[in-house]
Amino acid sequence: MKTRILGFVALAAVMVVTAVALFVVPPDGNQGDAQRIMYPHVASAWLAYLSFGVTALAGIGWLWKRDLRLDAVAHAGAEIGVMFTAFAIWGGMMWGRPIWGVFWQWEDPRLTTTALLLALYVGYLLLRRLTDDPERRATRAAIVGIVAAIDIPIVHFSVEWWRGLHQTATIASPDRVLDPAAPMAFVGTLLGTLAAFTLTWLYLMIRRYQLARAEVAREEAVRLDRLMSARTAEVAR
Amino acid sequence: MSTLRREARIALAVARKDALAELRGRHATVSTLFFAAVVLLLFGFALGPDAARLADAGPGLLWLAVVFAGILAVNRLHLLETDDGALEQLALYPVARRAIYAGKALGGFAVMLLLGLVVLGAVGVLFAVDIGDAWLPLLATVVLGAAGVAAVGTFYAGVTVRLRAREVMLPLLMLPVLAPLLLGAVKATSAALTGDPFGELGAWLQLLVAFDVIMIVAGAATYGYLLEDG
Numbered sequence: 001m002k003t004r005i006l007g008f009v010a011l012a013a014v015m016v017v018t019a020v021a022l023f024v025v026p027p028d029g030n031q032g033d034a035q036r037i038m039y040p041h042v043a044s045a046w047l048a049y050l051s052f053g054v055t056a057l058a059g060i061g062w063l064w065k066r067d068l069r070l071d072a073v074a075h076a077g078a079e080i081g082v083m084f085t086a087f088a089i090w091g092g093m094m095w096g097r098p099i100w101g102v103f104w105q106w107e108d109p110r111l112t113t114t115a116l117l118l119a120l121y122v123g124y125l126l127l128r129r130l131t132d133d134p135e136r137r138a139t140r141a142a143i144v145g146i147v148a149a150i151d152i153p154i155v156h157f158s159v160e161w162w163r164g165l166h167q168t169a170t171i172a173s174p175d176r177v178l179d180p181a182a183p184m185a186f187v188g189t190l191l192g193t194l195a196a197f198t199l200t201w202l203y204l205m206i207r208r209y210q211l212a213r214a215e216v217a218r219e220e221a222v223r224l225d226r227l228m229s230a231r232t233a234e235v236a237r
Numbered sequence: 238m239s240t241l242r243r244e245a246r247i248a249l250a251v252a253r254k255d256a257l258a259e260l261r262g263r264h265a266t267v268s269t270l271f272f273a274a275v276v277l278l279l280f281g282f283a284l285g286p287d288a289a290r291l292a293d294a295g296p297g298l299l300w301l302a303v304v305f306a307g308i309l310a311v312n313r314l315h316l317l318e319t320d321d322g323a324l325e326q327l328a329l330y331p332v333a334r335r336a337i338y339a340g341k342a343l344g345g346f347a348v349m350l351l352l353g354l355v356v357l358g359a360v361g362v363l364f365a366v367d368i369g370d371a372w373l374p375l376l377a378t379v380v381l382g383a384a385g386v387a388a389v390g391t392f393y394a395g396v397t398v399r400l401r402a403r404e405v406m407l408p409l410l411m412l413p414v415l416a417p418l419l420l421g422a423v424k425a426t427s428a429a430l431t432g433d434p435f436g437e438l439g440a441w442l443q444l445l446v447a448f449d450v451i452m453i454v455a456g457a458a459t460y461g462y463l464l465e466d467g
Contacts, residue, residue, distance in 0.1 A: 116413045116416050119409075119412075119413040120413045120414065122409075123406070123409045123410045123413065124410075126406065127396070127400075127406060127410065130400050139463070139465075140396055143396070143459040143462055143463065144396060144410060146455070147414065147452075147455050147459070148414070150451060151414045151417070154417045154447070155416055155417050157444075158420050158444055158448075159417075159420070161440070162420050162424065
C-alpha cells in the first residue's frame, strides 16, 4: 500500500515538473525550446549512475553476506539503470540535433562514456539471463557489476583526455545551466525534475525488486516440482 | 619462503602448464595469429588501396586486430580447462586464488605479447608504417597493451567459460571494458610513430599502466569467487 502511494506521488510529481518545464519556465536565450530537454536528460543521467552504483554495492553485499535479496537489488539496479541510460542518450541526441547539428558528437566525453555504459550493463543483464542457478548467477553478476563500475571512471577519464589533448570543446554543455549565474527559474526546475525523477526511480526500484524476488521464488518452485516428480516416478518404479 | 615468492611460483607453475599444453599441439597461438593476419588483410580491403590512408589508420587497425584476436586467445586458454573437469581440479588446489589468476593471466600475456609484436610487424609491412625509429616506445605500448588485454580477458574468460553462449558473451562483456585500453594504446602508438610532436606519449603510457594495475588487482581479487561458484 505504501509503495502504491509512493507511485501516485511520483506520477503526480513528474506531471507537475513536465508541465513546469514545458510551459512555465521561459525558453533559453541561446538554445530556445530545445534546452527544455536538459531537465529530464540530466535527471536520467543522474539516475543511471545512481542505479549502477546501487548494483555494484549490492554485488559487494552479496559476495560478503550471501543473501539473495541483495542480488535482487543488484538486478533491479542494472535493469532500471539501463533504461535511464538509454533515455539519457536518446534525450541527448534529440538535443544535439538542433544545437550541434548532429545526433552524435564524438568529441563529447559524456556521450561516448554513456554509450559504453549502456553496452557494459546490457552485457551484465544478458549474462544474468544465461545462468540458471541463482547463486552462481548472483556471484557472476556481482563481480561483473563491480568491475563494470570500476571501469566507468577510467572510461570517462580516458575519453575526456582523448578529446582534451587535442582541442578544447567549444560546444556549450547543458550543465552550464547549473552555473550560479543561471536564473533561479532554470535551477529550480532542474532541481524539481531531479526530485520527481528520483521518486519515480525509487518506486521502480521497489517494484522491480519485488518482481525479481517473485521470479526467483518461481524458479525455485519449478525446480522443486521437477525434483519431486522425478522422485515419485522413481518410487513408482 | 615469503608469501609473495610462494605465490609467484604457483603462478609460474600454472603458466608453465598452459605453455606445455600449447607446445604439445593445441595450436591456439597459431590459429590466433592467423586470425589477426586475416583481420588485417580485411581492414586493407575495407579501407584500401590508398596507401596514405592505410598508414594513417595503422595504429587503430593494429590495436583492433590485437584486441579481436585476443578474444580468441584468452578463450582458448580457459577452454583448455573445461576438458575432463580440469577447472574443478584447479579450484581444489589449496593455494591462493590470486596466484591461479596470475598464472592464467601470465600465460595469456605471453600469447598476447607474441601476438602484439607479430601484428606490429605485419602493420609495418602491409600498411607501410615505418616502425624502425620508434621501436622503444612502441615496444612499451605493446607490452602494456598485451598485459591489459590478458588481465581483462582472463577475468572475463573465467566468467564465461561455463556458459553455453560463451562465444557471444566473452566479446560482449570484454570489449566495452577494454575501450580505455584501446584508446590509450592507439594514441600512444600514433604518438610514437609521429615522433610525439605534442609530448603526449608519456601521458598515454601512464593511462595504460593505470588501467593494467587496476584491472589486474580487480581480477586477482575476484577470480576466487569465480573458481568457487562462478
